[in-house]
Amino acid sequence: MPRFFLAPEEIHPQFMVLTGENAVHAKVLRLKCGDTLTVCDGNATDYLCTVSDVSPGQISLVVQQTVASDSESSVDVSIYMAYAKADKFDHVVQKATELGAKEIVAFPSSRCVCRPEQKAIAKKLERWQKIAASAAQQSGRGRIPQVLAVDSYLQAITRAAQADLAVNFYENEDHLTFHDAISAHPFQTVALMTGPEGGYTPEEIALSAQHGIQICTLGKRILRCETAPLCALSALMYAAGEF
Amino acid sequence: MPRFFLAPEEIHPQFMVLTGENAVHAKVLRLKCGDTLTVCDGNATDYLCTVSDVSPGQISLVVQQTVASDSESSVDVSIYMAYAKADKFDHVVQKATELGAKEIVAFPSSRCVCRPEQKAIAKKLERWQKIAASAAQQSGRGRIPQVLAVDSYLQAITRAAQADLAVNFYENEDHLTFHDAISAHPFQTVALMTGPEGGYTPEEIALSAQHGIQICTLGKRILRCETAPLCALSALMYAAGEF
Numbered sequence: 103m104p105r106f107f108l109a110p111e112e113i114h115p116q117f118m119v120l121t122g123e124n125a126v127h128a129k130v131l132r133l134k135c136g137d138t139l140t141v142c143d144g145n146a147t148d149y150l151c152t153v154s155d156v157s158p159g160q161i162s163l164v165v166q167q168t169v170a171s172d173s174e175s176s177v178d179v180s181i182y183m184a185y186a187k188a189d190k191f192d193h194v195v196q197k198a199t200e201l202g203a204k205e206i207v208a209f210p211s212s213r214c215v216c217r218p219e220q221k222a223i224a225k226k227l228e229r230w231q232k233i234a235a236s237a238a239q240q241s242g243r244g245r246i247p248q249v250l251a252v253d254s255y256l257q258a259i260t261r262a263a264q265a266d267l268a269v270n271f272y273e274n275e276d277h278l279t280f281h282d283a284i285s286a287h288p289f290q291t292v293a294l295m296t297g298p299e300g301g302y303t304p305e306e307i308a309l310s311a312q313h314g315i316q317i318c319t320l321g322k323r324i325l326r327c328e329t330a331p332l333c334a335l336s337a338l339m340y341a342a343g344e345f
Numbered sequence: 346m347p348r349f350f351l352a353p354e355e356i357h358p359q360f361m362v363l364t365g366e367n368a369v370h371a372k373v374l375r376l377k378c379g380d381t382l383t384v385c386d387g388n389a390t391d392y393l394c395t396v397s398d399v400s401p402g403q404i405s406l407v408v409q410q411t412v413a414s415d416s417e418s419s420v421d422v423s424i425y426m427a428y429a430k431a432d433k434f435d436h437v438v439q440k441a442t443e444l445g446a447k448e449i450v451a452f453p454s455s456r457c458v459c460r461p462e463q464k465a466i467a468k469k470l471e472r473w474q475k476i477a478a479s480a481a482q483q484s485g486r487g488r489i490p491q492v493l494a495v496d497s498y499l500q501a502i503t504r505a506a507q508a509d510l511a512v513n514f515y516e517n518e519d520h521l522t523f524h525d526a527i528s529a530h531p532f533q534t535v536a537l538m539t540g541p542e543g544g545y546t547p548e549e550i551a552l553s554a555q556h557g558i559q560i561c562t563l564g565k566r567i568l569r570c571e572t573a574p575l576c577a578l579s580a581l582m583y584a585a586g587e588f
Contacts, residue, residue, distance in 0.1 A: 323444070337580055
């Protein structure tokens with residue numbers, strides 16, 4: 103069934119209208135009176151609707167049923183990814199959305215090759231939020247992950263450390279496995295941190311450990327900076343009983 | 346330590362020589378006499394070497410020690426992926442190599458949008474094998490995964506069914522989880538199959554089940570055809586105790 107995300111002000115309990123890009127998309131799908139579709143409020147509530155009228159640029163809907171989205175994960179996972187070159191961050195935003203992340207947090211670290219200026223960050227966030235919205239729609243999610251940026255590595259670890267399970271992955275760690283970290287305690291919120299192309303400095307790793315973040319390995323092979331967060335997220339969703 | 350893959354005929358027990366692209370790469374790394382590096386035979390044996398001479402286009406090496414590669418997975422995983430559009434297959438070859446797959450098998454299925462001709466397949470395989478070699482080198486693997494193509498869906502499932510654990514992922518399956526399939530029996534060889542952009546037909550799924558392949562879900566969200574195999578491979582490596 104086609105899914106459309108509407109802005110909060112467009113959500114109404116009985117009747118709704120698709121306009122703008124949503125109306126264009128509905129036209130591409132050749133939706134006609136009587137067809138059914140799902141409207142999502144982007145906050146885990148789904149509205150099962152029937153098309154009641156099709157006009158140019160405007161599709162009228164009647165709400166048949168309101169249900170909690172059944173495609174959201176039972177755990178809230180935040181992906182913390184260091185700024186990376188070119189389209190790597192785009193890629194992770196898209197894939198992490200498909201894989202069920204609740205939010206994606208960009209942060210700078212000392213070996214980041216890519217360090218966008220404040221103005222560029224606002225533009226990037228806008229772009230990433232669009233990618234997340236599109237991926238949420240295509241993968242049938244009930245929630246659009248939020249993409250945000252923090253100003254420093256310290257802010258990232260301080261924020262990440264508040265999760266029930268907070269892990270930073272480091273290629274020079276060979277003792278603590280992700281499995282050990284996951285199995286130690288029950289958790290509802292998770293923060294998964296990964297470094298930039300050049301890796302973390304030992305000082306950065308020590309700092310995150312001081313803040314109570316567990317330092318884990320992702321195995322014996324060296325993963326690229328865009329592969330590591332998605333590998334960790336896939337494994338976490340598996341461990342959390344999602345599939 | 347830098348890693349270089351040499352062809353079987355270039356592997357010698359005491360002395361070796363880097364030529365061609367390897368010599369170019371060595372020059373980029375500014376290797377000089379006395380530096381150490383690893384030569385891999387691509388078949389899970391590593392040779393720890395010292396540079397004994399640097400000449401234009403030729404780096405001479407003395408083998409110090411021969412060891413089994415410690416970066417290979419304890420399970421042999423084959424990724425079976427239906428032909429997909431554009432660069433999606435390239436992407437999966439690169440990432441599946443990082444994540445430790447032993448081989449990647451391309452196959453046609455009825456809803457494949459992309460169906461390369463025999464001549465195009467030979468070219469694609471050559472390209473994919475190069476991607477795998479490069480990713481193996483960068484991720485520190487001891488083995489270059491083999492990339493191959495089979496002519497039909499039936500050939501793919503017949504071949505996949507020979508693995509100890511053979512799973513086909515289907516978005517309409519909501520009963521058997523991957524966790525159930527993994528936990529049922531011990532395994533050494535694994536085949537993970539995923540369909541094309543348009544998904545499998547119900548007949549294709551029924552056929553693979555008849556051949557003893559387990560039909561599993563990858564969760565409540567719909568994953569893109571290039572995301573599904575990497576999600577499954579990450580989860581499997583986690584479940585196999587790799588990280």
